[in-house]
Amino acid sequence: MLKYRHSARLAVALTALLAGVSVVAQEQPLPAPVLPEGSFIAAARGTMHRTGPKQPWVFRIDSVGDEDARQNLTLLPTSLLEEMEQNQSRSENTIDFTVSGPVLLYRGRNYLLPQHVEMETDHSSRPGTSDPVPDPVEPAMPPDQETESVDESDDFDPIDQGDSIADIVSQLQEDVGPLKRSVAREQPLIEAPEGTSEGDLLLSRRGRILRDRSGAWVVVLDADASGLMDPTMILLPSSKLVGIENWARRGGIGRSIVISGEAFSYRGRHFLLPSAWRLPIERPNLK
Numbered sequence: 001m002l003k004y005r006h007s008a009r010l011a012v013a014l015t016a017l018l019a020g021v022s023v024v025a026q027e028q029p030l031p032a033p034v035l036p037e038g039s040f041i042a043a044a045r046g047t048m049h050r051t052g053p054k055q056p057w058v059f060r061i062d063s064v065g066d067e068d069a070r071q072n073l074t075l076l077p078t079s080l081l082e083e084m085e086q087n088q089s090r091s092e093n094t095i096d097f098t099v100s101g102p103v104l105l106y107r108g109r110n111y112l113l114p115q116h117v118e119m120e121t122d123h124s125s126r127p128g129t130s131d132p133v134p135d136p137v138e139p140a141m142p143p144d145q146e147t148e149s150v151d152e153s154d155d156f157d158p159i160d161q162g163d164s165i166a167d168i169v170s171q172l173q174e175d176v177g178p179l180k181r182s183v184a185r186e187q188p189l190i191e192a193p194e195g196t197s198e199g200d201l202l203l204s205r206r207g208r209i210l211r212d213r214s215g216a217w218v219v220v221l222d223a224d225a226s227g228l229m230d231p232t233m234i235l236l237p238s239s240k241l242v243g244i245e246n247w248a249r250r251g252g253i254g255r256s257i258v259i260s261g262e263a264f265s266y267r268g269r270h271f272l273l274p275s276a277w278r279l280p281i282e283r284p285n286l287k
Contacts (some may be wrong), residue, residue: 026224032071035071037104037239041101042100043099044100046097047094049061056191057074057075057084057085059112060075073110075111075112076236077236077267077271078266079265080117081114084114096120097117098119098120101116104236104237106237107242196231197265199263201262202263206259207220209220209257209258212232213253213261217274218232219232219233219257230270233270233272234271236264236271236273236274239271240275240276241274256280257280259274259275259281261274
């Protein structure tokens with residue numbers, strides 16, 4: 001009998017626990033699905049957040065409904081992200097950004113490469129529109145016209161016809177909403193060492209894959225035809241980087257590789273988004 005009562009109490013406790021977990025699961029929205037690489041985010045409105053000074057920035061897209069999942073995309077380091085940081089750091093409130101760019105996938109996590117960014121700002125008031133408009137003074141009639149009769153059947157008053165100009169402008173601003181303008185540099189960006197500039201395309205450049213002190217994967221490019229060497233470039237996360245990592249871990253660290261991609265800069269460092277890579281064809285010396 002005691003065993004039966006104990007089992008019944010345990011069953012009731014488990015039922016209550018499962019019911020509580022079910023309620024919590026219903027209150028919290030489901031995580032957003034992982035987007036495939038090659039997806040494009042077009043004019044997505046959201047805010048940027050990070051958990052600490054040394055943590056990456058995450059762009060949190062606004063959800064349509066309260067129960068909809070919110071997509072969180074890690075922002076890739078570019079000069080455009082550096083400009084977003086400057087604007088956010090100078091603002092007391094969280095800025096609403098509108099971001100467009102391609103989505104990348106790296107080991108089950110999505111990343112966003114910002115290509116076009118706008119930020120919402122308040123309307124600027126024209127001089128004089130913020131102050132109340134004084135009532136106009138009715139001009140005095142000439143003496144010779146004071147005795148003329150006035151047609152009282154026409155009640156049109158050109159002076160008082162609805163809202164003032166300030167009220168009309170205010171209503172238009174309320175209907176249109178906040179203005180959007182391109183993100184701008186609040187101060188000069190941190191200069192990167194001489195070499196490739198942001199937006200440059202590297203085509204079939206030969207180099208070697210290494211890891212820096214922080215553990216990031218980098219490519220050290222060989223000197224080009226002019227004899228100049230580009231600085232070390234950090235490889236940005238993507239599906240192409242997964243293949244490079246797997247090859248490097250199997251003995252490819254320090255070996256030659258031929259790589260192509262687009263160059264970016266952020267806080268004085270160079271980055272490369274790999275688009276293609278292969279092993280060089282070694283030709284034996286002919287005697």
